[in-house]
Amino acid sequence: MRKEKDTEKGGQGGIEREVYCGIWPALSNNRIYGFIDALLVLSGYCIATWSYTQGSYLATLVGFKKLLIGAFLGAILMLLIYQLPVILSVRYGIDIWIWLRSIFGTSGVKVMTIIIILINFPWYAVCCELFASSMENLLGLFHIPLPEGSHLFLALLCVVIGTIIAYKGISTITWTTRVLVPLLLLVGVAVVIVGFTSVPADVIWNYVPQGADKSNSFISYILSIEANFAFVITLVGGMAGIPRLCKSEKSGFYAGVLGQGLSGSFFVVIGAVMAIAMQHVTGQMVDDPTLMMATLSVPALGLTSLLLVAFANIGTQAVGSYIYAVMLKSTFKKTSYHVLVIVLGVYVSILCVWGKIVDYFGSFLTISACIYAPLAALLFVDFFFIRKQRLDLKSAYEFKGHNSYHYTRGYNIIGFACLIGGSLLSLAIYNPVTGEIHNLHLFTLTPTGCAFLGTAIAYFLLCKLPFVRRYVRKDVSINPDKEPFDRNKVPPKQNLFAMPFIWLMCLICTFGTKLKVNKTGHKGIKPPFIVLGTHHSFTDFYVTPLALFPHRANYVSELEGFEYYGEWIYRQMGCLGTRKFVNDLALIKNIKRVIERKGILVLYPEARYANVGTSSKLPISVAKMVKLLKVPVVTLNMKGNYLQAPLWNLKKRREVRLHTDMIYALDKDEVKELSVEEIHQRLSELLSYDEYAWQREQKMSIRYRDRAKGLHLPLYQCYSCHEEFQMASSGSELICKACGAVYHMDEYGSLWLGKKEIYIPDWYEWQREQVNEEIESGRYILDIKVEVSALPNAKNFIDCGEGHLIHDGNGFSLTFYDYEIEKYRTLLWPCAQTFSIHTEYNYRGKGQCITLSTLDNTYFLFPLEEGFNATKIQFATEYMHSVTYAYNK
Structure with a gap:
């Protein structure tokens, strides 16, 4: 409570600390x-003369x-x-406008803040106008004459007093509501x-509206529910600034529900009774309680109600000014809280001077209700289903290096698109200005409910x-899904209805390549069979x-494709999920299921893209699988695919033609009849390829x-000076930074060092030999x-996070922080179990x-250090496995 006492003293430090809590957790x-104080503040926030106005409006629609x-x-x-997302305000101690940065972006939330201020703060101008009207009406009953301009003076008086209370900070508001709200409840009684x-x-x-049309009673009832929904949902400010200061999540949540749902609704019903x-x-x-009390009771009671209702409007103005000043403070961090309170007061004052806010208030209410419903939906879904109650606070507060919520120039396009779509949906169902219903079926759910x-x-x-x-979900690391992939799930057939779209997409993506498929010996072949x-x-x-x-087929695919394109989409395309270079018995079972149901199974046994357009060694396990399944085998030897977009530079070369x-x-x-070794030999020959040799045969100029840009990644060792990791590339040239050698790549895929021609696959295989010698001499180690x-x-x-990788004659050793057991552990991959590894040269832009x-x-x-090259590690892995395999054999 020390902080509260500081605030009561009116010191700048106390106020600033209070506001600081509105910005930082x-x-x-x-x-x-506690629950009671939060309940009183939020009750004071929603108890105002507009509650009586809402009650009288409902009385025109439905019976009591x-x-x-x-x-x-x-x-x-x-x-x-x-109010459920209020839980996050209490849990994190933050305003929901901090959370909304994840929905609209760090810049987008600024736009939303200003929009909400512009369309919602006119409520407080209406509050001040009603305060002035109440004073005029009651003074008129006592025959007290008022000078010209007194209405504006009284309205501005409400603004000034409310602004002064807000200016003094939350502690003053707290004590005001502790006194005011119980008295207001007594007035209501x-x-x-x-x-x-x-x-x-x-x-x-037994009241029913005069002239009520029974045929339209259902519509009137839906309109009354819509009015209640819209009335409640526009109290967004109350769920923003107060709950973050509550001591428990239950207090913050139930204070909002009961403060606005019971206290607010109680005064709405009071307004209906009065009307x-x-x-x-x-x-x-x-809808003026002071006029009603003076007319139906004694003037003294009317005078008492006047004072309390006046304080209700002033209290609402004060709480609203505080809440929205904190909201603005979260957007305009360097602006003083006092300045923001005054700016809000000036805005309300301008609306009061204008004098027509009550006449045009329906337009403000229409716009605000259309925006608040989708805003509430976005917050609810984002909190529970998208981010699952976890927020990246460092990104929300824009710490350096944490930009998960920056999105597109600071704006979340998806969030804004859904907000606009929800608002248009509401207007497409019902026009609250003209009262026209555009869709009666959806209107049954209410426009706010549908939005x-x-x-x-x-x-x-x-x-x-x-x-x-x-x-x-750029902040996915804050709340990741840790459940392992279901490897045993039976793969579906390719979706029959999706096949025309799949073929069309394939035609579009290969358009202009003059793709030619040369089929040999396929007459009469029917599924099941395997395609390699x-x-x-x-x-x-x-x-x-x-x-x-x-034909349709099932495809064996690595899980990164599932993650990138979505599991549902990949399942519809008939994909079987697996991991590269592991012995997965679940995969074999699913492959057998595909064959047993007379399907076609497609497998790319190299398990990675070609580094320099040449084939990788075919694993013996593929031949064993063929022998096990006892079905025909078809091979696809594709040509031109690598040349069109090599792994080290994915920019498509338009000149390349495709052949299969x-x-x-x-x-x-x-x-x-054939042995495993004989099957392996035949398949290895049929799946062998050399893209650069084929380019020369076709005289295909690129x-x-x-x-040559990016070619230094697979060709990492200078062919002249033998220095490693000193190669660079630009345009059509490879350059060695150690010896200065410049290799020019011609249009047919050859490298030239002066007049000396160097064949890219030869350079690649030369590097492999260098690694093999390094291993044999005991010099190879990656640490x-x-x-x-x-x-x-x-x-x-x-x-x-950061891990430690060692690769030597024993295989791979990786030490890292394992999220599953929440501590550091070391995993081992022995040479005998690691046939090869998957390599990437610029994986999703990360290198x-x-x-x-x-x-x-x-x-x-x-890598976090120098000395890492994916190609060299691949060479070492394959050689150490071959040596270990030969030794064990």
């Missing part, structure tokens, strides 16, 4: 509210019984959902008593799309479906300007710090990496 020792049910149940139902005693009770209890009673006595509905549900569903489904999920394809680039996935047309040899490699009898990212499933990567996999996780390793 409020720690437990900064929390000043329906009004009573709708006012309480409608409001509480909406609040029970709408008095109004109910006077209303029911001044007229027969059944007049109110019904006044109509019965005077023939005219009146809330529509926005929630749209945002949820959009975030299921992989590219949207990656865009929105060479693996050059992503283009392989466009060529294969066209080669197999009109589709060969009936083994029939069922041959699979049965004039792409930067055709390096790496960044570790784990991929346990098809949903997200998990940042494991070189290799991957090491277990059955339930794949670890992507990015």
Whole structure:
């Protein structure tokens, strides 16, 4: 409570600390509210003359019984959902406008803040106008003359007093509401008593609107529910600034629900009772409690109610000014809290001077209700389903190096698109200005309810799309999904209805390449059979479906593809998920299921793209699998796919033409009769390729300007001076930074050092020999710090921080922080178990990496030190495995 005392003294330090808690997370020792105080403040926030106005409006739509049910149940139902994100304010000690940076972006939330201020703060001008009217009405009953301009003076007086209370800080507001709210509740009770005693009770209890049309009673009832929803949902400010100062999540949540749902609704019902009673006595509905009390009771009671209702409006103005000043403070961090309170006061004053805010208030309410419903939906879905109650505070506060919520120039396009879509949906259902219903079926759910549900569903489904999920969930490391991928899930057939779109997409992606598929020996072949394809680039996935047309197939795919494009999409395309270079029995079982149901199984046995356009060694396990399955085998030897977009520079070369040899490699009898070694030999020959040799044969000129850019990644060792990791590339040249040698790449894929021609695959294989010699001499070792990212499933990567990678004659040793056991551990991959590794030269823009996999996780390793080259590590892995395999054999 020391902080509260400092604030009471009015010192700048006390005020600033209070506001500081509105910007930075409020720690437990900064929390000043228990349930009662929070309830009183939020009750004071929503108890104002506009509650009576809302009650009188509802009385024009429905009978008292329906009004009573709708006012309480409608409001509480909406609040029970709408207030749930208040939990985050208490848990993190932050304003929801800090959380909204994740939905709209760090710059986008500034725009939203200003919009909300512009469309919502006119409520307080209405409050001041009603305060002035109440004073004028009651003074008129006492025959006290008022000079010209007194209405504006009284309205501005409400602004000034409310601004002064807000200026003094939250402590003054707290003590004001501790006194004010109980007294206001007593006034409310008095109004109910006077209303029911001044007229027969059944007049109110059995009240129905005059001239009510039974045929339109349903529409009127829906309008009353909509009015309750809209009235409650526009109290967004109350859920923003107060709960962060509560001591418990329950206090913050229930204070909002009960303060706004019970106290606010109670005064709405009071307004209805008052309006019904006044109509019965005077023939005219009146929403001014002071006028009602003076008319139906004694002037002294009317005078008492005047003072308390006046304080209600002033208190609401004070609480609102504080809440919205804190909201603005979170956007304009360097601006003084006092200045922001004064600016808000000036804005309300301008509206009061204008004098027509009450006349045009319907327009403000229309716009605000249309925006608040989708805003509430976005907050709700984002909190529970997208970010699952976890926020990256460093990104929310824009710490250096933490930009998860920066999005597109500071704006989250998805969040704004859903907000606009939800607002348009509300207007498409009902025009509250003209009262025209455009869609009666959706109107049944209320425009606010539909806008809330529509926005929630749209945002949820959009975030299921992989590219949207990656865009929105850049903070995924804060709350990652740790559940391992279900390797045993039976793969579905390719979706029959999706096949036309798949083939069309493949045609579009290969358009202009003059793709030719040369089929040999395929007459009469029917599924089931296995397709083994060479693996050059992503283009392989466009060529294969066209080669197999009109058949459907299942494809073995690595999990990073599932994660990138989405598991549902990959499942519809018939993909089987696995990890590279692991012995996965679950995969073999699923492959057998595909064959047993007479399907086609496509496998790319190299398991990675070609580094320099030449084939990798075919694992003997592929031949063993063929022998096990006892079905025919078809090979696809694709040509041009690597040349079109090599792994080290994915920019497409438009000059490249594509060709595929589709060969009936083994029939069922041959699979049965040949040995594993003979099958392996035949398949190795059929799947062998050399892209640069084929380019020369075809006399295919590639004039792409930067055709050598990136080639230094697979060709990492200078062919002249033998220095490692000193190669660079630019345009059509490779340059050695150690000896200055410049290698020019011609249009046919050859490198020239002066007049000396160097064949790229020869250079590549020469490097392999250098690594082999290094291993044999005992000089090879990799000991390096790496960044570790784990991929346990098809949903997200998990940042494991910095790790330590060792690669030597014993295999791989990786020490890192394991999120599963929440401590450091070391994983080993012995040489005998590691046939090869997956290599990347610029994985998703992060640079070189290799991957090491277990059955339930794949670890992507990015270097944090010099001396790391994916190609060299691959060479070493393959050679050490071959030596160990030969020794064990």
